[in-house]
Amino acid sequence: MKRLFDIVASLLGLIVLSPVFLVVSLMIVIDSRGGVFFRGERVGQHNKSFRIFKFRSMVPDCEGKGKWNVGDKDDRITRVGHFLRKSKLDELPQLINVLKGEMSFVGYRPELRYYIDMYTEKEMPILDLKPGITDWASMANFEQFKGFTDSEDPDVFYLEQVRPLKLRLQLYYRYHHGFWSDLGCIFWTIFKVLTHSQRLPKDVQKIVDDYRAEQEQTAAAKG
Numbered sequence: 001m002k003r004l005f006d007i008v009a010s011l012l013g014l015i016v017l018s019p020v021f022l023v024v025s026l027m028i029v030i031d032s033r034g035g036v037f038f039r040g041e042r043v044g045q046h047n048k049s050f051r052i053f054k055f056r057s058m059v060p061d062c063e064g065k066g067k068w069n070v071g072d073k074d075d076r077i078t079r080v081g082h083f084l085r086k087s088k089l090d091e092l093p094q095l096i097n098v099l100k101g102e103m104s105f106v107g108y109r110p111e112l113r114y115y116i117d118m119y120t121e122k123e124m125p126i127l128d129l130k131p132g133i134t135d136w137a138s139m140a141n142f143e144q145f146k147g148f149t150d151s152e153d154p155d156v157f158y159l160e161q162v163r164p165l166k167l168r169l170q171l172y173y174r175y176h177h178g179f180w181s182d183l184g185c186i187f188w189t190i191f192k193v194l195t196h197s198q199r200l201p202k203d204v205q206k207i208v209d210d211y212r213a214e215q216e217q218t219a220a221a222k223g
Helices: 002-016 018-031 079-087 094-100 124-128 136-140 144-150 154-176 179-195 202-222
Strands: 041-043 049-051 104-106 132-134
Touching: 002 018, 002 094, 002 104, 002 179, 018 079, 094 132, 104 179, 124 154, 132 179, 136 154, 136 179, 136 202, 144 154, 154 202
Parallel strands: 104 132
Antiparallel strands: 041 049
């Protein structure tokens, strides 16, 4: 049922959003050279690599040359790219990956091989599933772009502040996913994008609160 939903919803999404794709594509082409799409390598189901589709928001061929994680002050971002990243419109072309079967609407965010190589044995089961456009970790870290911008080193911020909670929530999804909970995740994502609310489902919020409490205890013990 999940795959059927992905096919139908992604196809409808591509059709309905085709005017948006056209406008954004024209904006990118007019703003800078380098093509419309970014096709970076990511790791998907069963630890297999694939090429993700995103609207290009940075200068060509810059991934990995500098910081892996990018804040708003990064000079590699194009003028249109700032808008695309803040609005999350740069993520829309991943509907193509969903239609192709490389991704799903809901699942862990596809990661760089650099970070997958850091997975522990406990974390590897995350890759049993397909990556997705959204998941609970994406919503818990909804404002991570601001964190990258404010931090002195976005890569350190990601490793120390974003990734630990992200992995915990991805493991939760790995063992508690289902079709109806996926639909709930999609609705929560739409709600977050439209309202920028800090609210989360109770079970997800508990994981976030428990993690933050552990971090505070660790910091207190060191202090």
